[in-house]
Amino acid sequence: MSRTQCKFAANLTMMFKELPFLERFSAAAKAGFKAVEFLSPYEYSKEELLKQLQQNNLQLVLFNSAMGDISKGEWGLNAIPGREKDARENIHTALDYAIALKCPTIHLMAAVVPPDADYALYQQTFIDNVRYAAELYQKHNISIVLEALSPIVKPNYLFSSQFQSAELVKLINRPNVFIQFDVFHAQNVDGNITRLFEQMKDKIKHIQIASVPDRHEPDEGEIDYAYIFNLFEQNNYSDWIGCEYNPRANTQDGLLWLKNIVPRT
Known part of the structure; x- marks a missing residue:
């Protein structure tokens, strides 16, 4: 049976934090990465980021829509009733960055839902805003992904399970809205990664990885990533796998897992 080889993108928000952000691009390239992702580009100009990508021959494969005011507990605006104007301005800003940086996929953040809020209204607001973005982004061949966040990382986020993502x-x-399958979050909430992936693989556009429970390199913890990577390859998953983990120490020193547990095909 034919196989598609796993391809990994360095998450520059979490990796190479021993360096200033704009220096992480060259560090990722020197470490052998051909692609990167990060949470937020908006504190830097499109020109600065494009320069780093081009100078280091890197492809940007994913970033998030704006998170809002984190100091006030916001974690995305797209599900907040009454904030549609702000959310849609952010949707357009994300599109501008994606076009300039040639990024094919954007993760649209939902929101934290207050415990006493009308959950159904938040969900419908999110659906409406994602539909708005999807129709706008499709004209530019840009995909949208939705990511479930486990409560241990972000309590009261709109959705925490891969089954909610799929729904x-x-x-x-x-047609351009997909699941962002973060193995760390999926294991913490749903478990049974093999069956989850096999059931949802046709709607998965981006994968992220980290060890469980400590969110470090994928060569420790309760997940057998050698098995998981083999699963992805056997099922011909062809999109990127983002390395969204906190290195145990120096990022470069922790990259031995790429040689030790990634299948050779």
Whole structure:
């Protein structure tokens, strides 16, 4: 049976933190990465980021829509009723960055839902905003991914389970909206990674990895990533795998896992 080889993108928000952000691009390239992702580009100009990508022959494969005011507990605006104007301005800003940086995929953040809020209203607001973005982004061949966040990382986020992600993708019903399958979050909430992936693989556009429970390199903890990477390859997953983990120490020193547990095909 034919196989598709795993391809990994360095997450520059979490990796190479021993360096200033703009120096992490060259560090990732020197470490052998051909692609990068990060949470937020908006504190830097499009020109600065494009320069780093081009100078280091890197492809940007994913970033997030704006998170809002983190100091006030916001973690995305796209699900907040009454904030549609702000959310849609952010959707356009994300598109501007994606076009300039040639990024094919954007993760649209939902929001934290206050315990006493109307959950159904938050969900419908999110659906409406993602549909708005999907129709706008499709004109530029840009995909949207939705990511479930486990409560241990972000309590009261709109959705925490991969099954909720899949249901939202179904409800939104747009051809360029997919699941962002973060193995760390999936294991913490749902478990049974093999069956989850096999069931949802046709709607998965981006994968992220980290060890569980400590969110370090994928060569420790309760997940057998040698098995998981082999699973991805056997199922011909061809999109990127983002390394969204906190290195135990120096980032470069921790990259031995790429040689030790990634399948050779």
